[in-house]
Amino acid sequence: MTLAVSGGDLQRLRKLNSLAVVAALRAGGPMPLTHLAERTELARATVKQAVHDLIEQGWVAEMDPSAGGKGRPARRYRFRAEAGRVLGLDIGAHNVRAALGDLDGNVVHLSRVPVTPALTRDERLQAVDRAIDACLTGAGATEDEVWGAVAGSTGYIDLEGRIVLSRAIRDWSGAPLAEHLSARLPCPVVVENDSRLAALAEHRKGAARQVDNLVYLHLGRRPGAAVILDGAPLRGSSGAAGEIGVHPLFNLAASSDLLQASVSPVTSGLAPGEVAAALFEAVRQGDPGSTTAVLRYVKVLAMATAAMTLTVDPELVVLGGGFSRSADVLKEPLRAELETMCLRTPEIRGSTLGEECVAVGAVCFAVDHLNARLFNPAH
Amino acid sequence: MTLAVSGGDLQRLRKLNSLAVVAALRAGGPMPLTHLAERTELARATVKQAVHDLIEQGWVAEMDPSAGGKGRPARRYRFRAEAGRVLGLDIGAHNVRAALGDLDGNVVHLSRVPVTPALTRDERLQAVDRAIDACLTGAGATEDEVWGAVAGSTGYIDLEGRIVLSRAIRDWSGAPLAEHLSARLPCPVVVENDSRLAALAEHRKGAARQVDNLVYLHLGRRPGAAVILDGAPLRGSSGAAGEIGVHPLFNLAASSDLLQASVSPVTSGLAPGEVAAALFEAVRQGDPGSTTAVLRYVKVLAMATAAMTLTVDPELVVLGGGFSRSADVLKEPLRAELETMCLRTPEIRGSTLGEECVAVGAVCFAVDHLNARLFNPAH
Numbered sequence: 001m002t003l004a005v006s007g008g009d010l011q012r013l014r015k016l017n018s019l020a021v022v023a024a025l026r027a028g029g030p031m032p033l034t035h036l037a038e039r040t041e042l043a044r045a046t047v048k049q050a051v052h053d054l055i056e057q058g059w060v061a062e063m064d065p066s067a068g069g070k071g072r073p074a075r076r077y078r079f080r081a082e083a084g085r086v087l088g089l090d091i092g093a094h095n096v097r098a099a100l101g102d103l104d105g106n107v108v109h110l111s112r113v114p115v116t117p118a119l120t121r122d123e124r125l126q127a128v129d130r131a132i133d134a135c136l137t138g139a140g141a142t143e144d145e146v147w148g149a150v151a152g153s154t155g156y157i158d159l160e161g162r163i164v165l166s167r168a169i170r171d172w173s174g175a176p177l178a179e180h181l182s183a184r185l186p187c188p189v190v191v192e193n194d195s196r197l198a199a200l201a202e203h204r205k206g207a208a209r210q211v212d213n214l215v216y217l218h219l220g221r222r223p224g225a226a227v228i229l230d231g232a233p234l235r236g237s238s239g240a241a242g243e244i245g246v247h248p249l250f251n252l253a254a255s256s257d258l259l260q261a262s263v264s265p266v267t268s269g270l271a272p273g274e275v276a277a278a279l280f281e282a283v284r285q286g287d288p289g290s291t292t293a294v295l296r297y298v299k300v301l302a303m304a305t306a307a308m309t310l311t312v313d314p315e316l317v318v319l320g321g322g323f324s325r326s327a328d329v330l331k332e333p334l335r336a337e338l339e340t341m342c343l344r345t346p347e348i349r350g351s352t353l354g355e356e357c358v359a360v361g362a363v364c365f366a367v368d369h370l371n372a373r374l375f376n377p378a379h
Numbered sequence: 380m381t382l383a384v385s386g387g388d389l390q391r392l393r394k395l396n397s398l399a400v401v402a403a404l405r406a407g408g409p410m411p412l413t414h415l416a417e418r419t420e421l422a423r424a425t426v427k428q429a430v431h432d433l434i435e436q437g438w439v440a441e442m443d444p445s446a447g448g449k450g451r452p453a454r455r456y457r458f459r460a461e462a463g464r465v466l467g468l469d470i471g472a473h474n475v476r477a478a479l480g481d482l483d484g485n486v487v488h489l490s491r492v493p494v495t496p497a498l499t500r501d502e503r504l505q506a507v508d509r510a511i512d513a514c515l516t517g518a519g520a521t522e523d524e525v526w527g528a529v530a531g532s533t534g535y536i537d538l539e540g541r542i543v544l545s546r547a548i549r550d551w552s553g554a555p556l557a558e559h560l561s562a563r564l565p566c567p568v569v570v571e572n573d574s575r576l577a578a579l580a581e582h583r584k585g586a587a588r589q590v591d592n593l594v595y596l597h598l599g600r601r602p603g604a605a606v607i608l609d610g611a612p613l614r615g616s617s618g619a620a621g622e623i624g625v626h627p628l629f630n631l632a633a634s635s636d637l638l639q640a641s642v643s644p645v646t647s648g649l650a651p652g653e654v655a656a657a658l659f660e661a662v663r664q665g666d667p668g669s670t671t672a673v674l675r676y677v678k679v680l681a682m683a684t685a686a687m688t689l690t691v692d693p694e695l696v697v698l699g700g701g702f703s704r705s706a707d708v709l710k711e712p713l714r715a716e717l718e719t720m721c722l723r724t725p726e727i728r729g730s731t732l733g734e735e736c737v738a739v740g741a742v743c744f745a746v747d748h749l750n751a752r753l754f755n756p757a758h
Contacts, residue, residue: 236692307686313615
């Protein structure tokens, strides 16, 4: 060949080859050079060079040969998910959670600090600090090992991570959460809406794996929603995507309040927080009054879900939040309502991640951000 | 350097370099090698090689030196948009349009064949053929020069291009449009929802240039809607994205029918198709009865628009379709209604492309598909 190839071009090519190798190892698990060459469609010599570079940079390690069984197996290589750590936070009215994850988005330690809705802004930020401290201590890690942090919180959070409006947490609109975290963490910090992170968690680790287009509904006393398109959370042009709950025709918050306030023999004497679960249980037992109350709630829920479905046409709707424990009761009537309104009715599944989903989603999102920074071939 | 670089790697690198050069020329217009090297951040020798390759392949041409003014200007190169042709079709109840475009998505010829809603399926397909014939003849082109075709039609069209449901055109659900076109055109054929193509046209050539996230509303007797995210039309998991018009709470079709049927001194004696325009004109003149009727329509429109806005958070809402000529009357009251419902109110603009927008969008979409096939570095 008589091509003019500059040193800069070769650097770019090496970087692209390294990216291809890292992507193959992350997707396919540990493998020998021969398999890597097949999966990346690169020449064996090229793959060997890339693996050499990546081992030097700390991204790839050779597997312990004893891990294999047969005599003289080919050397296998793996992505070093432990090369860095990310921090995921979930800051709510009743709990602050901190999760430390590896570069594959797996949580290695999670701490929970109970709080109350009555806390002041500063008290809540102090609780955030305590949760981070507990999590790092529990994982035997230090702040310097954290390569990226994502904090989830309830409310309308703009693209710069400012909490524009938070109705669910007292004194929280305008709280300087990103500044507070940036002051103590030596890494980039992202603040994101909690439903969006929960949706991402379901997509990566929960009920929506392998499903790239979905609507997530956070059902409970503080309803929320989020959209995942092409495997990524939809933020919208100002961070307000998924805020269907405020639409006056649906008024999701009021509908779940109505459910909580249902007066029925089944729920008399219960604390407000216990009413919904009792109603759902009574529906399972066939109680007609409870069934009527729950169907009324489902009707409102279906109107909002249909509006989102007719806008983005998701493959799947995931029911999350406190009421997701009763997804068995909600799924079928919701499906039946959607059937009458949508051109194509999405599948409906209950969340499988429970109350840790926002923290798990924050860890996954931190990994996504890190990948974008580390592996963006344009830079 | 002592890198192991295979022949396959160099081929990949050459392809990437060519892509970078084509992208720079398409975005920046004709330019000399020096500028190309700056814009692509490639070495001058690399750019020279890429331009040489591209001229050989027919993608790039040297500009006529007389085009410059000064003595001995540097040679400039341009992308050859005329290297291929694409065909865009708009198949409606009252008109069939065929537009021939170049590889930059500019329409070089457009033909229109008037039809009636009463046509049978076969008669409409024959009208499509006549429109294509007239367009090719008018442009002095043959079918063999068409590299890709996109046909827009009203209705729910699935990802395989099947017309699942079309209420606006008689005998059209299930029509074998893609098969019909594929049988006579020697290129890939895509069938797509017409509102989605109109939205794309506004994004590329009309009211929404430079705006990557928008909601498009087709306002008129057959309302429709579409969403553009990150500069691409959102199809959804089954092709049903944007079908908010069927939501029972909004019932957009009924609301515009109501407007058409308004009984007012202003509209007495008018044909149904003339009522809306007369009402809008009367609003401009300050007629109170007409204003009440139009505001009632805007309220319903706003409810549907708010549901889409709260789901995807667009930067802009474009008003298209027949009523877009009265965007001046609709914009302000629609904005005021949205303001009360949305966390962030998008800007509102009227369409600038008028009745040819679906055909123009089809041409743009055909170019997008062609780019994806021609310039996908993975293949």
